[in-house]
Amino acid sequence: MFLWPLAASVAASFTRDGALTLANYETVRRLYAVDVAYTVGVAAAGTALTFAVAIPACGWLRARAFGPVEFLLKVPLFVPFVVVGHALRVFMSPYVPGFSSSWGGIAVALAWKHLGLAVLLLLGAFRSVDESYLEAARNFGAGTGRVTRDVLVPMAASSLAVSGILIFSSMLASFSIPLMMGRGGGPQMLMIDVYYRFGQHGDFATASALGVVAYLLAMGAALVYVRRLTAGRHA
Amino acid sequence: MLVRLLALLLVLAVPASAATRLNVAIGADVNVVEVHKTLLGPGFKALAPDVDLNVVGTGTGEPASRAIYTKLKAQADTGRKDWDIDVALVSMAVASQMVKEGLLLAYVPQMKNAALVKGAEVKEAFGVKVDGYVVPMFQNQIAIAYNPAKVPTPPKSFDDLAAWAKANPGKFGYNGIKGGVSGVGFTMGWVYWKTGLYTQLTQGPFDKAREGAIRTAVTALRDFNRDAFITNGNAGTLDALNRGEIWMGAVWIDQLVAWKNEGRMDPSITPALIAPGLPIYPLYLVVPREAANREAAVRYIDYIATPEVQAKAIVERFGWYPGVDAERVLPLISPKAKELLFKGVSASDLARFSRQMPIKEYHDLITLAYEEIVR
Numbered sequence: 229m230f231l232w233p234l235a236a237s238v239a240a241s242f243t244r245d246g247a248l249t250l251a252n253y254e255t256v257r258r259l260y261a262v263d264v265a266y267t268v269g270v271a272a273a274g275t276a277l278t279f280a281v282a283i284p285a286c287g288w289l290r291a292r293a294f295g296p297v298e299f300l301l302k303v304p305l306f307v308p309f310v311v312v313g314h315a316l317r318v319f320m321s322p323y324v325p326g327f328s329s330s331w332g333g334i335a336v337a338l339a340w341k342h343l344g345l346a347v348l349l350l351l352g353a354f355r356s357v358d359e360s361y362l363e364a365a366r367n368f369g370a371g372t373g374r375v376t377r378d379v380l381v382p383m384a385a386s387s388l389a390v391s392g393i394l395i396f397s398s399m400l401a402s403f404s405i406p407l408m409m410g411r412g413g414g415p416q417m418l419m420i421d422v423y424y425r426f427g428q429h430g431d432f433a434t435a436s437a438l439g440v441v442a443y444l445l446a447m448g449a450a451l452v453y454v455r456r457l458t459a460g461r462h463a
Numbered sequence: 464m465l466v467r468l469l470a471l472l473l474v475l476a477v478p479a480s481a482a483t484r485l486n487v488a489i490g491a492d493v494n495v496v497e498v499h500k501t502l503l504g505p506g507f508k509a510l511a512p513d514v515d516l517n518v519v520g521t522g523t524g525e526p527a528s529r530a531i532y533t534k535l536k537a538q539a540d541t542g543r544k545d546w547d548i549d550v551a552l553v554s555m556a557v558a559s560q561m562v563k564e565g566l567l568l569a570y571v572p573q574m575k576n577a578a579l580v581k582g583a584e585v586k587e588a589f590g591v592k593v594d595g596y597v598v599p600m601f602q603n604q605i606a607i608a609y610n611p612a613k614v615p616t617p618p619k620s621f622d623d624l625a626a627w628a629k630a631n632p633g634k635f636g637y638n639g640i641k642g643g644v645s646g647v648g649f650t651m652g653w654v655y656w657k658t659g660l661y662t663q664l665t666q667g668p669f670d671k672a673r674e675g676a677i678r679t680a681v682t683a684l685r686d687f688n689r690d691a692f693i694t695n696g697n698a699g700t701l702d703a704l705n706r707g708e709i710w711m712g713a714v715w716i717d718q719l720v721a722w723k724n725e726g727r728m729d730p731s732i733t734p735a736l737i738a739p740g741l742p743i744y745p746l747y748l749v750v751p752r753e754a755a756n757r758e759a760a761v762r763y764i765d766y767i768a769t770p771e772v773q774a775k776a777i778v779e780r781f782g783w784y785p786g787v788d789a790e791r792v793l794p795l796i797s798p799k800a801k802e803l804l805f806k807g808v809s810a811s812d813l814a815r816f817s818r819q820m821p822i823k824e825y826h827d828l829i830t831l832a833y834e835e836i837v838r
């Protein structure tokens with residue numbers, strides 16, 4: 229069920245007019261190399277921003293459980309991507325015109341949307357850290373920030389890495405938010421290019437090659453994920 | 464008596480199953496779907512009570528038409544008889560591709576209103592002879608919309624526009640080539656202007672030697688874009704115009720009129736058609752080659768092509784330009800509707816400055832040059 233469509237799109241990426249070819253990848257290299265780098269950059273920035281907010285927030289919530297804040301942080305989980313794109317575009321435009329359509333605006337919107345998932349995963353990991361470690365740290369005078377940085381983060385490193393990889397992969401494949409917030413010119417997220425090749429040109433072949441590049445990027449992250457899981461089992 | 468009762472029961476029971484179910488796939492925005500559901504469908508039903516319409520929208524922009532093509536192509540490839548779309552509304556690009564691949568029926572000669580289906584765009588589209596296969600439901604024109612409070616003297620030509628944009632950086636907007644067809648059309652208009660090759664680019668034959676002139680024109684567009692505001696779509700351009708973020712932009716006239724009618728747009732924003740012209744882009748009504756209900760499909764399109772229906776539903780209600788012979792339709796519309804329709808862009812502007820899209824090879828060459836040079 230999963231491998232068949234995957235194999236079909238990989239095969240399509242190596243085919244043009246019924247003949248085997250690398251021409252589609254050449255088109256990707258020539259026209260979309262910058263967009264590949266842009267996509268990785270925006271996804272990396274979005275992931276970093278997500279954790280820059282999620283780690284201190286989860287550290288604080290680990291120290292003092294506070295339902296309303298925890299609920300608010302999880303709200304983005306239930307807001308559709310399109311709504312996030314539209315809402316943040318409308319919210320940002322009057323205050324910082326032009327920012328919402330920039331790479332920074334897209335990264336902020338992606339971070340906002342993924343904050344809920346990050347909090348869900350991280351808070352679970354932080355709460356599984358035994359209370360005695362935290363008490364020991366506090367006895368030596370560590371505040372919430374210090375406890376988070378020196379105890380919670382190192383002890384939940386594996387979960388942190390896994391959530392980071394999941395969120396990074398999701399951002400790589402984001403479509404609705406860049407579509408709602410981006411512009412018709414300049415570098416584009418990869419999924420916008422896939423849509424353009426297919427929608428405007430009916431060019432399934434190059435769209436498939438772009439898709440394969442996206443698979444490979446996500447697969448790099450997935451490999452780290454699998455290694456972490458395997459390492460976890462052996463430990 | 465028993466026989467009569469049985470006959471009556473049969474009459475009551477049969478109509479639902481005996482009625483022809485006409486599947487109409489609309490590759491356009493919800494407002495176009497609504498016209499078919501609430502206006503054209505019921506109007507046709509009054510004339511043809513044996514036909515039930517099942518209207519389905521497939522989305523917006525080129526991908527919407529592409530979805531219809533994909534479905535029909537799959538049915539053709541699998542050798543299926545009686546395809547399940549009877550009437551489709553598709554873009555010029557997709558219709559030309561479907562004609563080329565033999566997916567459509569040459570139904571226009573069977574229509575009573577066949578003589579009203581005229582104009583260059585029903586003969587050829589993107590270099591493909593579509594004569595007999597298509598009837599434009601309406602015509603849509605790309606124009607330059609401007610805010611008269613900020614632009615007291617609107618541009619009359621691309622020369623004027625380029626000079627104005629340079630003098631007012633960031634105040635002209637359009638949606639590039641990845642934000643929809645109005646941006647693609649603006650790009651084509653720019654290339655026609657810079658190269659002076661309108662006839663060659665729209666009528667062919669394809670000559671690779673023209674690539675140099677095209678790339679020079681697109682390079683000039685890259686420089687122009689440095690002073691332009693690139694939006695994320697036609698709606699984005701209208702939105703920026705409405706908020707005063709930009710003072711001028713390339714837009715579809717129908718969406719500008721629709722937004723004004725709905726009170727969502729500053730009513731002072733006015734369209735202008737500049738020399739040497741911008742593309743007009745019809746949406747075509749087509750009948751798939753193996754449509755299950757071809758006869759009813761032709762009757763439905765014939766109804767839409769009737770001058771009275773075009774005048775009331777297409778022009779007066781939605782502010783679109785008529786799809787069939789304008790000389791027969793325009794005398795039937797009210798003076799108020801006529802004033803709204805031709806405010807800013809007169810019938811003579813349309814006659815002088817409406818341009819066709821280029822043939823497919825040049826279209827692809829221009830969009831490729833745009834991706835490589837402008838980005």
